[in-house]
Amino acid sequence: MEKLFGTDGIRGTANRFPMTPELVVSIGKATAHIVKEKSEKKRPKVVIGRDTRLSGCMIENALTSGILSAGADVLLVGYMPTPAIAHITKSLNADAGMVISASHNPAADNGIKIFGGDGYKLSDEGEEEIEKYILTEEIKTEHITGGFIGTACSVGDAKGRYIEFAKASVKGLSLQGLKVVLDCANGAAYDTAPHILRELGAEVVVLNDKPDGLNINLNCGALHPEIMMDVVKKEKADIGIALDGDADRVIVCDEKGNNVDGDHIIAICAIHLKEKNLLKKNCVVTTIMTNKGFDIAMDKKNIRVVKAKVGDRYVIDEMRKKGYVLGGEQSGHIIFSNHTTTGDGIISALQLLRTMKEKGEKLSNLAACMESLPQVLVNVKVKEKRDIDTLEVKKDIRKAEEKLGEKGRVLVRYSGTENLCRVMIEGEQKKEIQKMAHEIAHGIKKEIGG
Template identity: 75%
Template sequence: MGKLFGTDGIRGVANVYPMTPEVVLSVGKAVAHVFKEKCGKEKPKFVIGKDTRISGYMLENALASGIISVGADVLLVGPMPTPAIAHLTKSLNADAGIVLSASHNPAEDNGIKIFSEDGHKLPDNVEEEIEKYILSEKVKTEQIKGDLIGKAYRIADAKGRYIEFVKASVNSMNLKGLKIVLDCANGAAYNTAPYILSELGAEVVVLNDKPDGLNINLDCGAIHPEKMMALVKKEKADIGIALDGDADRVIVCDEKGRIVDGDHIIAICAIDLKENGSLKKNHVVVTVMANKGFDIAMEKKKIKVVKTNVGDRHVVDEMRRKGYVLGGEQSGHIIFSNYTTTGDGIISALQLLKIIKEKRTKLSKLAECMKSLPQVIVNVAVKEKKNINKLKIYKNIKRAESHLSKKGRVLVRYSGTQNLCRIMIEGENKREIQKIANDIAKEMKKEIGI
């Protein structure tokens, strides 16, 4: 068995190692054992949620069985957004929360994300301890008999709890007069997001809210927002909102059907928070993937920018460490720490809608606060993740950096969740940077590609 935890939990093809029922059973045992020792309770409680993948039924039962066999209780909430599990873990006074989801990945994948009792993702040392027990298979359950065995409970009001929590993040403000196209990605928010927006008074045109276990993220949602963009123009809507499979990220489009990505949403919200005197320490946190145009926009408003490695957990860690209130990623993971402990696509969308409503302006006008430099991203499937600095292609990368100088940048990194190398180039000339990216990708594929 190899290393299980990546940058965002455990992830892989369902029914293939490590996302097999056998391994997930061991995950349940290990998690329950570690938290049982950590919290010192006779019967700790674990919230389990999932997205709409067909494999969720199989893996949910395996995970719950593992936890129960160690003498802990399980609170099953069914299909719910990942951020909902973070909230419910605190709301239900549970000792940890576990989500079965592969986020924006295709339906055949699945994954495991774990939250501690405070709703934050586990630190590396706790994941390492859990992994040690999984791989060693040293969690014994023979002594757990009779009434020591745990129980599983279905939490009937979980959906309502989350809906009210999200609405409270904007004080249940009235969205009457706004027409919204909402793409649920046939994912975990299909039975919450439409209700939230409708109950707040908006006119909602809903797309992709009929999951069948296989259509999650399929040509829809935050990864494929094209249908949403077209429908916004057709319906003459004010905004389009596209969530991903587990609804922890959001991408929107303006009333003209033009994409407004995470960088722009963060910029709009950062400026609004500063104007309201609510941008704590005058800082915003983004990752190294943020467009150079974001830096330019923040500099104009005299807002300081902190950059982290890719991954929302790194953004959250920096925000917690320094007490910042806003951070996120270009991909649409956005964290408003006054309300959430992790990225929440619905809450992020509501914060943007609040600004639109209060300023009585169009999203297209708000988005003018930032102008993105042309950016190209090319993915290369790789056999293994070798140190990029030691590859032959590294000379080409350095040459491209020197050529672009201060008028652009080059970022070559491996995906934390897939065997991919991502080649990102920014610059003033789209044709030029596309050629640079393609050339690097071609050589990368020759050297370590599949």
């Protein structure tokens, strides 16, 4: 069966398969149908929020139509970060939450992420069930007529609900005296994030908070933190915070303008939680993309590291199984399970700010707890995702692995959200690993380049 879902929902170019209005109607129908089967309510409720992409309105209308036609109600919350939908779904006692967003992708793309009524992203099995209905079974809705058709309404206090929820995650924290540069990526948090930081007392310099539907993630935000870093130095700020388009990830910089990625944020917070005896089972969950320097830093502090598959929901699954409280990815998807059910860029930034305040230290000092091994990441556009082991380039991969030995590693994998193959190499010599990565990337491009 054809796959619609990647590692983080359904995603693609808006108005092309699978993000066509016609298929989106089917996604709405399938989701509502499954929700109705599992709910004891006569009229299940589905929350829908979106980021600032121009195509969001088109997809929102199609998705709403599909859900209503299957006899479920829709609660529209407008522009809202992905993690806010997870919270609001629980807060409103809804049966599911749906986010229209392509996260860090360019403005031409869009996507759909689905949360259950518990605020957690759907399992692989849940996604497969929706795919089955969309691709192989027709959902009959002709019997749903008259008063059985669903209704849609806007939720006026959704923004306020999330703002108070985020502030409650650092209850009693005052950011008075801290100057923060905040890059909203012209995305879903352009309005909520500045409010949260200001209400906690911070002086906030806001960047990229004027979305026009096409400038989301455009040379800004978590994928392009360079402007934020420059502004931090010019403004003599204490920290820079860069969110992505749907604010489920965060990258920061210290007061000197140095990049502090997800690995460093997790390391800083893990050590602080351990010092306060709040790091459950003395363990953090990361992925295979995590820098080897993180493992070295955690080993020095006697903190155990568990590895999950790439994707924040796989990190969360591992955390839920064992009751761990902290996990995340180098990309800035970070989960503090005592506060959230999914990656939340704003709440992650707040936990880091709380650590800075409680320890009374500058971020540059805290970030020194970990030294990253030189790492190179090269993305190759591909037309198909053939098994890496069947490609000729496998010889170059083995050659690089043998040369690096125990002093580095090679990781070649396909993106779960884009038609890309990612070549990541770590080692002691930057020039050497750059050469290796580009040779492997060239081999991949030659065989399956798009």
